[in-house]
Amino acid sequence: MKKLLATLSVAALAGLASLAPAAAAPLKVGVAAEPYPPFTSPDASGKWSGWEIDFAETVCKKAELECVITPVAWDGIIPALNTGKIDMIISSMSITPDRSKVIDFSDPYYRSNAVIIGPKEQTFGATPEELKGKVLGVQVGTMHMAYAQKHFAPAGVTLREYQTQDEANNDLVAGRIDATQADAIAMQDFLKSPTGEACCDVKGTVPNDPEVMNTAAGIGLRKSDTALKEKLNAAIKGIREDGSYAAFNKKYFDIDIFE
Template sequence: MKNIKKLLLSSAGSLILVAGVSQAEVRIGIDPAPYLPFSAESASGQLEGWEIQIAEAICVAMDEDCVWVKTAWDGLIPALTSNKIDAIINSMSITEERMKTIDFSDKYYNTPAVIVAPKDSSVSADAASVEGLFVGVQVATTHANYVEAHMTGATIKSYQNFDEHNQDLFSGRLDAVIGDSMAMQPFLESTEGQCCEIKGDLHDISVFGPGVGVGLRKGSDLKAKINAAIAQIRSDGTFDKISAPYFTFDIYGG
């Protein structure tokens, strides 16, 4: 059975090849920084989480051998366009801006963006509520794009990974953060996260796009195969079986 069977490491724009890895294998880029429940790296260096299992199922459905290439978030698209990886499976939203550079598969999930702030804060989804405040976002994300487009009165602080801005929110160095509603849940359910709550959903399809898809190089012949694989795991029950332990709602979205 075909699946994701090896781990590679990519850093600073370079790719370290592991002996025995064939170029026929599909190289899938992912940032190993924690992004629960979608992906995380265990103490032993193994990738785990809902999105990891979905990627494995897609590879099985395509009948392809796949390998993970660990790459910092802001290096994923450059790695794709420079042929260091063949696909991105890392909660990357399908947006018009990104589609100027890369292609996407059909979506495989869609959850709303939210603004999170201390429980006693007057922050809301209204842009006026964050004027003069410090708002944290992960760099090179749709959440950063939303703040830049709609919350011009706020001071934007950018972070390399998701956990960093959550820690600054807890520590009082930020007034609010914007992120994916599901990815925020582990923080909000933690001891530190008891400080805070979701203050509102954020909507702008021109910024957030129709959902999350697999990032691909322009003209990649993987697009049709991945779209067929996503349709297959949706129709044969694999998608729902993987999702059931993680979510109490339809992660695929409307």
């Protein structure tokens, strides 16, 4: 009888254990698999670092969320979010009307202007008229590509597409393109590098076009994840107020890129 009771007790405990809620899986934070320094880049071992990695870790901690960095090819990052392969996008994704049709966004967490970069020895500016007849390099799937297709291509500017901004920069240095349009903050490292400093400078700032280009970056979310959006918005506000945003920001920039 004792043996039977013991067996029943073990079975009952096992049954209760099976009914206990499973530990929540970490949320997968999607970042573009293509390096985008100083925001995101992997080392030789595959460990990711950069401003946006620090931001993701800080905001997840503030929101009391367990998160794991998950690299995804940029041109497939929105489908990966909507099919559940990742749970959010923290990858310098600008908040645009077209993207807002298919995903939701948190409040902005940084801002940066778009600029035209070209060879130092040339004196053209950043307008369609000044770039007419030139070859402009842009990264595919970005607001810069959308802007260039709308404003530069119709004015007689030839567009050349690149999977990464580094590829466009390399072709600019090699003289295979005349200019590139990109994020001003992201281009700082290139322009400060020996190669970039010797080669190129900023030709001008590109005016905003709210239909295709917004200088504010937000966390990309599924439209159904309203509770997660509320948590992240509160966390963004919280890390601004408690000084932790400023602490990691000054590791990378001399200015507050939130403003």
